[in-house]
Amino acid sequence: MSTLDLSRWQFGLTTVYHFLFVPITIGMVLLVAILQTIWTKTGDEKFLRLTKFFGKIFLINFAMGVVTGIVQEFQFGMNWSDYSRFVGDIFGAPLAMEGLLAFFFESTFIGLWIFGWGRLSKKIHLATIWITTLGVWLSAYFILAANAFMQHPVGFEINEVKNRAELVDIGAVLTNIVALNQFPHTITASIMMAGAVLVGVSAYHLKRNQYVASMMTSLRLGLWTVLAGGFGTLVSGDGLGLAMVQTQPMKMAAAEALYETTKNASFSLFTLGTPDGHSELFSIRIPNLLSFLSTHTWEGQVEGLNDLQAQYAAAYGPGDYMPIIWLTYWSFRWMIGLGALAMLIAVVGLWLTRKGNLNLKKWHWNTAIWMVPLPLLAISVGWMFTEMGRQPWIVFGLMKTADGVSPGVAATDVLLSLIIFTALYGALAVVEFKLLMKAVQAGPNDDLIAENKDADKLTVAY
């Protein structure tokens, strides 16, 4: 394989892996902050137990997000140096802002939160988790603004002499229509994910009839969170879809594998096609839905891949401008399907546990436990859709992925780093999973909140 292929595999692997921990962090930090706020306001110890219990799960996950995040910051320069040269004048700014404004908040105040129990006053300690939340969410915005530039470059001019894109309007970059739509979509999907964690963990204990009082609270909170987050994801996803049709019509056409420009376009839930992917044998379709998603009118015209290919070839010169269609088609469906399934489980769960009913069948509880990965998988395939659907571009319309790779880095070096990251990340996944399971199984024990009898002892220490 070439440096390009290996670099793409490495970026995909490290980014998908990093983004397993990020959504849980984005959502859980909010839920933990809310739980702690309720405890601070009401003094109800149940909420202190829940804060500490889910806080511990949150932190095990947070640590992995932090360490895998360093790789993200470095690998633009390491593996994509020509990309960095080309967009650095623009792309570096949101990254530096993310560091100065968001990462410092996160890393400082998470330390204060973890080790501040018993050292800071209740109110200041509560403030530390909220400032951490602010930092995490700001960080999400800046990195999405950077990503949005790759999807839909704005606020720049091309400098022919230096052969690079140069920033002329930072406001335009930070209010990119794609960023404005990606941010709520990412945040609400992450909230949904965190809700699923609460549901799964609570169901684990309720199935065994233990810690019933606190786990019932977190189960209901989790179910409502999945539903609310899911609804937000739906609404923001609709907005993102419209923005995508405006900015990257090829991606929307690829989402449906729509080859010919069509009015009254239907949306297929499932398709069996010929091996070349160009004609279908069987499909289940919802009439006019694709037109509605793309234009918000039932009859609207949706441009097909073939027309777009011709347009792009005319604009950018000869070449293949279609992404991998089977991948965009199926990732788009899995994203929606897995998210919808999680929402459905949440609705049924809320109905079954209404008025505090816990008399559920074993398979009910197991379903609730196994729903945990659903939003996470939906988020992962959603990002695969977004990033693979942009191909062959690294910056849409400006630079192709093949032109962004580091010219001076040998394929063997990238192979070595790919092997090392794969091995390291694989080993850490095993450790992480074991620790998470251990923390979950331990349950919200009272020793989590035991008052310090011995004044000398630190409340929290490594």
Next chain:
Amino acid sequence: MQLNEIWFLIVGVLFIGYFVLDGFDFGVGMALPFISKDDIDRRVVINTIGPVWDLNETWVLVAGASLFAAFPEWYASLFSGFYLALLLMLAALILRGVAFEYRGKGDTQKWKNTFDWMIFIGSAVPALLWGTAFSNIVQGVPLNEKHIFTGNLLTLLNPYGLLGGLVTLTLFFTYGLVFITLKTEGEVRDRARALATKVGAVATLLAAGFLVWTLNAHFTWLGLGLSGIAALALIGALLLNHLGRDGWSFVLLVITVMTAVGSLFAALFPNVLPSTTNPAYSLTIENASSTPYTLTVMTWVVVFCLPLVLAYQAWTYWVFSKRVSRKNIPAGAH
């Protein structure tokens, strides 16, 4: 002063901030196997940096991202050129971060020992590599006319680069040991103090050689002044450490790290990555920088953010300013 000169200074300040803070973390990690007799000792050592190592490490992300924003060509050539060295650095930093968080979450001694080794390696490797990397930046590397690095890992492992690496390795080790004397009580503190004198002596010798070499190759009056201060402060720090004046010894080491890193940036200016192939191919603050517009925007961001960051981080250090000793270590670990 022009914007690209201001940004050379800002990048320098951010890296100085990083080394002043994470430098003693590296030293604490390296000291772990040498000054602790049992698990409680080790936990004392680790908890001296427990609440702050993450914020310290974050400085490298900010320094790196600012370098990217202000000097994209520098970032691109440097990070792709030093590919394998940075890979090692990343692997080490990942191991270190995970180890801090996870060592206390297992029950067996074997589990803890494994993570203690990861802390040691994860601290020593970056401490060595940072010195090697910065010496090579100052010395210059083979860059072609497109500013692309044409060497390999062995290019970086030249005598000057290795000496620079050994300087940071021993200097950060000393720095961490003095930090431990400042932050602990009892036997751990005594052992750290004694070891700091020995390691510090080695660091002084290596640093003296390195300073002479650097000044010889890149003489500037500013560089001479800064390295002179660095050398005097280091010697003073070791004497004060020996006399048991932990606080002042630590302050002098902060000055040592600041001025030593500062002297490297002074030696580099106005280059950011000199080419040994042909001086005309060098990356400078002129040809590597972003546009004045980007630099202006980023200047406002820094002016607005950095004082706030320094204020809340100083407050954090104040919150966790108490010494840690064996009697403070609770039974359960976070």
